[in-house]
Amino acid sequence: MNFEPTDDRRMLGDSLNRYLGDRWGFEAWKRVAASDAGHDPAIWAGLVELGAVGALFTEESGGFAGGAFDIHAVFHALGRNLVVEPFLGTLLAGRVLAAEGGHETMLASMIDGSEIVTAAFYEPQGRYDIADVTTRAVRDGEGWVLDGAKSVVPSLGLAGTVLVSARIDGDATATDGIGLFLVPSDAAGVEIRDYGLIDGGRGGDLTLRGVRLDAGSRVGGAAHAAIEDAVAAGIVALAAEAVGAMGFCRDATLDYLRTRVQFGMPIGKFQALQHRMATLAIEIEQASSAAINAAAALDQPRHARERAISAAKFTIGRVGALVAEESIHLHGGIGMTWELPLPHYAKRLIMIDHMLGDEDHHLGRYIALGAAA
């Protein structure tokens, strides 16, 4: 039993944190968050150079690590530093491509940073359900024609290619009958609506109208399991990112409590605030454990994996909201201002709950998985 990261992972995390500490920061965040691209090519290139993308994938897929705790290490650093680059979409799409095989060229371009690929698994009517797919893929000779809409796709505007789930067969919410397709963002019939997100990142809505794809665009076969696996990895990532952000919020709030003076003493001397802060610290440790449990379960058989994944996302959602709300509140008015990094971390924590299934979604899923055991 050893909860210390391996030397490789520690070095990776350290180098990312050092690089981001030097080249990224709150001023950069404000600049990038306000920009139309919502992305800083130089930072992206720098992180790619340091292996932040390569670490997400195994050697046989063209990366150099790819374990759950590698993903954890990368996203923890991203969370701690409030990075808004297109890592999540890269992980979701790349994970599927790596698992299905045969996409070495695209993966290599993703890992060397020259190509951005994202994943569109969710639809407007489907909320957080990956099986609720009404986008249709219909055979067209050797190829396919896709029609439908995908909602809030991460980093959509940056992506040259989008991995899209579409229904080939079956009822609207059946787990069977879903296929995955690589859709070039400049294909005829593809409409991309790119927009800013309230946490400073970018997302987009994707509309597909009679988009013709060749036979090679289909990735793998029955896709539900592959999507579920990618989402599991995505949740390992978001959980680690959230824990990184929570650590920032805790430290920033402690700093404020130690230095802000009211009624003649630092407000951190007031017992009511001390006890709330103690509760927050306990909850953050619990969230950290949940993120570790999820990472440890990623290579387990499906049932154990998905239980731990849903438990972690539920925990991150619950604790994330608490940390966000308490850190703002304990800062008082200053915690409400754009000029402080803290509230932007808080927004990110809240928005992580709106990605890949929220607290209630995963609590229900955890229960359903338990009943099915």
Place this chain on the structure above:
Amino acid sequence: MNFEPTDDRRMLGDSLNRYLGDRWGFEAWKRVAASDAGHDPAIWAGLVELGAVGALFTEESGGFAGGAFDIHAVFHALGRNLVVEPFLGTLLAGRVLAAEGGHETMLASMIDGSEIVTAAFYEPQGRYDIADVTTRAVRDGEGWVLDGAKSVVPSLGLAGTVLVSARIDGDATATDGIGLFLVPSDAAGVEIRDYGLIDGGRGGDLTLRGVRLDAGSRVGGAAHAAIEDAVAAGIVALAAEAVGAMGFCRDATLDYLRTRVQFGMPIGKFQALQHRMATLAIEIEQASSAAINAAAALDQPRHARERAISAAKFTIGRVGALVAEESIHLHGGIGMTWELPLPHYAKRLIMIDHMLGDEDHHLGRYIALGAAA
């Protein structure tokens, strides 16, 4: 708009509180709670004398008040003074008898205290569902034969007669097909298992094996609505009782916080405890409002009434647990001891949640009623 009780109700409440202050108290509670009867005939007689039973019923039923806020006033005093006498069963049974009419003699005996009647609406498999009735009533010439079991009937051992719900027709959980019957506790085939309750009161399990009743034993016709109405009145009563008990817990805890010295000052000067106590005070006001809302709704049409009733019982359950747990905790070790009244009030508050439907039961019911609106 006027939240002051009427003069009559204030006088009733005052006289009950004064009487109980003089003749009842913690030493009496300990004596009665430890006794096999779980009942003090002298106190019961005294309360009857003061009109505590008569106030629960209208003049036409032989009482002198009978409004929801009369029930509220009586039970608030009972709660404040931790009275364990057979009021709830009396209210539940008497309310049905009064509504159905034709039971003036029995009601008169109940109101003058000479006869104790209780109500058996719940069954072991049925949890808190009044429609889950598997006790059978089968026609036998002009009369009936009853077979079945009833769970945790309040004050069963004291009652000469029990108002029992039994299924005449329909599926096990249908609202239709339920009848009500007056069962003498000494009838052949009636088995009564009388036991103490953890809060100091008494209850019992009732088993009916081929109990033959004459035609006159049936009360009214289709019984579900009558039972629901009686339970609604019972919840108005329990909510008021709970608010009375909460008031005691608040005052006792405040006294303790003001006088217990640790680290050189009264522990009520510690801000963390101050803020928890403030939260408790707010919640008690909310619970008090919920109890008032329930009373105000008792004469409303069914849908509005039942929504307010379930909202109140949910609130009382939620706040009751908080008040019980926090008052014990804020007292520290001494709050765990038999020799202090406080923990017995706390036990009563918790047990009120186990009567006539708990927090979850009523939250679900409130939602279902909303959806049906």
Place this chain on the structure above:
Amino acid sequence: MELNFTPDEEAFRAEVRTFLAEKLPRHIVDKVNSGKRLTKQDHEEFHAILNARGWLASHWPEQYGGPGWSVVQRYIFDYESALAGAPRIVPFGVSMLGPVLIKYGTEAQKAHYLPRILDGSDWWCQGYSEPGSGSDLASLRTSAVRDGDAYVVNGQKTWTTLGQHADMIFCLVRTDPKAKKQEGISFLLIDMKSPGIEVRPIITLDGEHEVNEVFFTDVRVPVANLVGEENKGWTYAKYLLTYERTNIAGVGGSIAALDWLRQIAGKQKKSGRPLTEDPFFAARLARIEIDLDNMKTTNLRVLAAAAHGAPAGPESSMLKVRGTEIRQEISSLTRRALGPYAQPFVSEALDAEHNGESIGPDYAAPVAAEYFNNRKLSIFGGSNEIQRTIIAGALGL
């Protein structure tokens, strides 16, 4: 016990409803109900409509232009206004300064300022908080030094809500730096056009400009603009903070917000069914609905006691704490209800003139921003910790 309003009160309620239905401009209601930004003109238009009816200053004595309402009538008016989608009345002149001037102002101050509050000539803002004095208001440091017939003011105020629109600011300033902290404070009325005043926007976490910093550099303020006595300003400040709390629980606003939430949750789908049918979401919704119903009665109980002359206790603090908690929870559930579509944020979409197609459902645009903005509710107006301390004090702790 009588929970219903009297026939007279019901008649009044009907009158208010009719008035709102007839006079409240549709374009303002639409903005309020869809979470769009209100302009200065919107506020001024609404104030003028109320003033024309004599209903703007609902708690002023009749001799100064108040309508002579009871606390219950004031509650009914606030409640019905919120339900009808009226904006909240900008409180600084009408609700805050007005009562202070009426009680402590000179005849000249009353004669000059009160009519100008009513007719909108002066938009007032509040100069209480400073960067170093939040919850500990009395530690303020902005100084006013007497120089002939003027005070010379130097210092900085912050969290000045809508100060960017203001003509006048009422300020707490330190006139005696040697006195104990509550005792050297005075209450000054300052023209925002005075030389030496600079207003700088504070952008909040949602990107909005609602609050400001106000800097004072050698600002000369006529001595005639002192309210009451020099060094007694703390008394007036406390009076202001506790005077008008009829609507502190914001029940009407929360009911309107809950209605909106219920509509949204009814339209959102989970597994093909309305989100309101999901047991977890339904439970969240029911819990807050029940808590709000309880608070509505708690609020009425406090009002009824006040109407019967009961002395003020810690009740307004209780209503403030629970009222803001409820409102924050409603905001939080509205955000949750949106699912993935809580993420997109296009600031321009909050302008009424914006014609762009909505991203996701048409009700989505303001929801997340409003959730974040409402985090202020537990901080401002006396933080909920300050309120809990007040409650504990009233409980004898």
Place this chain on the structure above:
Amino acid sequence: MELNFTPDEEAFRAEVRTFLAEKLPRHIVDKVNSGKRLTKQDHEEFHAILNARGWLASHWPEQYGGPGWSVVQRYIFDYESALAGAPRIVPFGVSMLGPVLIKYGTEAQKAHYLPRILDGSDWWCQGYSEPGSGSDLASLRTSAVRDGDAYVVNGQKTWTTLGQHADMIFCLVRTDPKAKKQEGISFLLIDMKSPGIEVRPIITLDGEHEVNEVFFTDVRVPVANLVGEENKGWTYAKYLLTYERTNIAGVGGSIAALDWLRQIAGKQKKSGRPLTEDPFFAARLARIEIDLDNMKTTNLRVLAAAAHGAPAGPESSMLKVRGTEIRQEISSLTRRALGPYAQPFVSEALDAEHNGESIGPDYAAPVAAEYFNNRKLSIFGGSNEIQRTIIAGALGL
């Protein structure tokens, strides 16, 4: 990162399981698993079994009879014992006094008392708390005055758990009434059969007799029974309170309690279906199960850091707070699960010899009483407020 135990640790776990399966008496397991009362003999029997195997004093150095286990092995042993339905080892001699004597006792004290703890000759109890000193332990007032070769002790101790069975008590007493409050305290070992000692039961809210008051009237205690130096007792007391915290979170016990809850909830019916299928109850159960799973990992992280030599931080306070909260919540859910049958209470039904038919389901009898009894968890052992203050201190507040 390696969350699994090493092969050696897994082998050890198997050894513990085999031992428990073979040696833990069925009649004791049945009592533990059904919430029945344990007698003094039950405790003594279990201690003797552990001692025979050399596993009783799991954290003592080998030279004094400890097994030489790592912190991880100790955790595994505690965890597996709880899952197997073993009683908790009565901690006063083995876990509390033992380490103090080993570190601070004289050779004579060690030679005399340590073997007697192991073989059960002495049942120890703890004399720390007094009626006036709960969380503020150092304010204790029981006095010990030197008189020749003895101390004369006068005063009162309280919350003395299982003191009714005890042969010996270790006490904190005040030997220098003039010193600052932590500085005049000494640590004495007192024979419970000494003249002048009176033990009075304290009955708890559930009607149980588990704790006691102990009165001292001119009790003569040989000077040889002083541990360490006079007036240095606070140092030893603190050592005792922080020494053995491997199992402070009680993960194994909570897992066993949760299993029991899950079984009960699976048997209870709501609308004809198992209660586990009710969405609200299922949500309560899932929330606590997830929180416990998280805490299990938090606990292991703390242990792993300790095993790697990390200095002790506020972690044991965190584990105490959350561990007791979780255990209390499990008790609360078990009570809720019973529905109406949480109400009946027949004290005799908790005796193993009781032959009466159960009231309601056969698992119902101890549930509500245990829920109420477990309210103590957040009070005793350093209240959760004391722990939060410690955590805040460690966070630099």
